[in-house]
Amino acid sequence: AQSVTQLGSHVSVSEGALVLLRCNYSSSVPPYLFWYVQYPNQGLQLLLKYTSAATLVKGINGFEAEFKKSETSFHLTKPSAHMSDAAEYFCAVRSTGANSKLTFGKGITLSVRP
């Protein structure tokens, strides 16, 4: 079985501040991990993905995430928040089997204060 835990439902930062969104996973096999972003009234868009090639993954819009196996974590960071980063962020896990499901966390809403 696989699962994702995103602690907290809402994070608020000032414009220009560091963004840190936490994700911990549980998987019985080496996982693939993803971060998606959802802007209001839109579908989900991929930010970045971990597929075991490198533990530090860079994504779009200046986001990056680091895979830490010892901590079973895949936290999302951005050095300097922008107003346009305000959105809902989802972490997801998928195992490597052909018919594997894609399991999401509950999501975190990021607010950016001027």
Add this chain to the structure above:
Amino acid sequence: DVKVTQSSRYLVKRTGEKVFLECVQDMDHENMFWYRQDPGLGLRLIYFSYDVKMKEKGDIPEGYSVSREKKERFSLILESASTNQTSMYLCASSLPGQSLAEAFFGQGTRLTVV
């Protein structure tokens, strides 16, 4: 440009009606998914199809069924709509799990059952 298209952005249906939500992808993906999204609960998997006419139950299949007669189309069916099925429904498609590929999402269908 890859595309997952859901037939309706907004739907209003009456309790007890049979409801069809349609999803079409143009990427020749084997895997397709239906999720529902509710505030504070994230995305929960309803059904998953890994090939034509093949399907697996997700985490919350009760009250739903699916149909996949052609590779590009995956339909979600609410056999007898109830008010607790009022939600945002998201369709996604991907290559098989071992391909390291991410899922692509449609814009979502916001269903209201009255």
